[in-house]
Amino acid sequence: MTTIGGADPAQPRKADPRLVAAIVASALFMQNLDSSAVTTALPAMARDLAVEPARLGAAITAYLVALTVFIPVSGWVADRFGAKRVFMAAIVVFTTASVLCGRATGVPELIGARVLQGVGGAMMVPVARLLLLRQIRKEEMLGAMAWLTMPAMIGPISGPPLGGFLTDAFGWRSVFLINVPIGALGLLLVAWKIPAVPPGNPGPPDRLGLFLLGTALALFMFGLETIGRGVVPEGMSQAGLVLGLMFGWAAVRHCRVAERPALDLSLLRIETFNQSTLAGSLFRIGAGATPFLVPMLLQVGFGKSASEAGLVSFATALGALAMKPLARPILRRFGFRTVLIGTALLSAAGVAVAAFFTPAWPLPVIFGLLALGGLFRSLQFTSLNTLAFADVPQARLSAATSFSGTAQQLAPALGVVLATTTLEASALMAGRHALAVPDFGVAFLVAGAVVAASAPFFARLAPDAGATVSGHLAVPTAKRLPAE
Known part of the structure; x- marks a missing residue:
């Protein structure tokens, strides 16, 4: 019988599943911590960049939109190029984008770096789970998932106090630069301890489905993250939500009939x-x-x-x-x-x-x-x-x-x-x-x-x-x- 992790029970294990889960979880913790710590640093960032704090809400929105839009394609990318390789590349992209955020001298530069961070995070989160599932047997899943759940619980809660401490002690740029040692360590551990997952042939991607789904998610997340904040002209947030729902409806209709849908309903x-x-x-x-x-x-x-x-x-x-x-x-x-x-x-x-x-x-x-x-x-x-x-x-x-x-x-x-x-x-x-x-x-x-x-x-x-x-x-x- 094929196990959910795809491992043959007769084959020798290459890595302890708890170790794999802990390594993968450390990278996810970085992503969760960063997304919540930035909120605490916004006032200091606004003062330093000489803008209104409301304008910097776009830095959070840009990250979340990019993160959400690129998640649907992550599974295809992992199958096409190999989950371990994609996960390591995602850590590099996320860490590099963090450095660019920490060196930003203006709002457009910061927003561009945050979009790049979102792309790295989108590849990191679901591919990390896929990498873990492909290394474990079904009976090991519960213990491994307990480890993988921790970043989602701890990161958003520990982010604000840590972000406040780093901002007060070292300045807002340290909130981003703290990701450099964490990312470097995570990259080394993944390369050293996690077995490779060979790439496959998932076939061509569902380009129309990815476009419809990505547009729907981008518009919907834009509407959610800007509504009531006064960072965009009145009515634009509501228009984003409505258009997002319309594109979402079209994406669902397409994915129900596509041979290899972007979202497998x-x-x-x-x-x-x-x-x-x-x-x-x-x-x-x-x-x-x-x-x-x-x-x-x-x-x-x-x-x-x-x-x-x-x-x-x-x-x-x-x-x-x-x-x-x-x-x-x-x-x-x-x-x-x-x-x-x-x-x-x-x-x-x-x-x-x-x-x-x-x-x-x-x-x-x-x-x-x-x-x-x-x-x-x-x-x-x-x-x-x-x-x-x-x-x-x-x-x-x-x-x-x-x-x-x-x-x-x-x-x-x-x-x-x-x-x-x-x-x-x-x-x-x-x-x-x-x-x-x-x-x-x-x-x-x-x-x-x-x-x-x-x-x-x-x-x-x-x-x-x-x-x-x-x-x-x-x-x-x-x-x-x-x-x-």
Whole structure:
């Protein structure tokens, strides 16, 4: 039987899967850390470059648009040139672009470098997951994915306090230049320890599909990242969203009939991939609002300093770290279906409880509750990332990683939009021109409700879904779509 990782059990192992996961995760941590640390440095960057801070929002938008647009083609590129080679090239591109960002003397130069960073990040994230999946057996997947999930949990949370420290101590350019030693070390470890994956012949790329999908994602992400910020003329953000949806509709119609589509929608016929991607996106949208809301509440609502807010927000990362060794035995004992339903509801409660925070609450209590919420969300993310590929045939891993990466990139952005829209609507309904603590309470309750809404979809999974990965049942019977 062919394993999901494509490795023959009879062949000697070339590398410990945990080592491969740790090396790959270190590169992903760099990418996640950078994307969140830059936000903290924006005011200092604006002062140094003599522009309004709002104009520098384009530097964040350009990165996210490039990142999202190039993810769909990453699977084809990895198959065509080899996953290890592409991953190493992505680290080089990302690190070089970081140097260019750190040396930028004007806004256009900075935006151009950020676009190049986004291209490197787009190749890095899904190709890293593909590289790992091709090196492991199915029974090793759960432990490896627990390692791979950590950057997504820790990077966005540790980025703001680290970005603030680096900016205050060494200047905003250090936020980008810190990637140089991390990238160099990651490149050496990948070259030394990770076995090569030979290139294949995936056939010609779906150029029309990539154009439609890339245009849709670019316009939609542009609209999401600029709406309500005042960085573009009025109405342009809304036009971007509408045009993005139109191009997206055309892309879906094309991909449903194309022979080798840019986005393989037939993957959604695999039950475990379907629920992990679609219901998982619903969970990620609600959970994605939390890293934005917590520091905002602490600073705007409670008057805490940026460093205090950053340290309290880091509690979520500590909870995620504590869950890493517990994920395997919990999933073995209860199975994916029960764990996904349970952690969705517990995570929803963890998000909603923040609605009741007031300035009178002791910070250690808030810290403890956030850490507990991070514990449940970490288990949920590990479960989602593992289950998504549990029944995907080896020949379709590239398409699955591209599909999953695109969905995972969109969800946190939608989470921020959910948070900002709810905050503004709450303040408007209360007749306030400035945000107040009650507005954050409404936003946390709405985000918690979105997280909880994913639980009924997870309930549709078979009781033995992903059993060959979790080991929950003695005889796995999870349905699998035959390889094509």
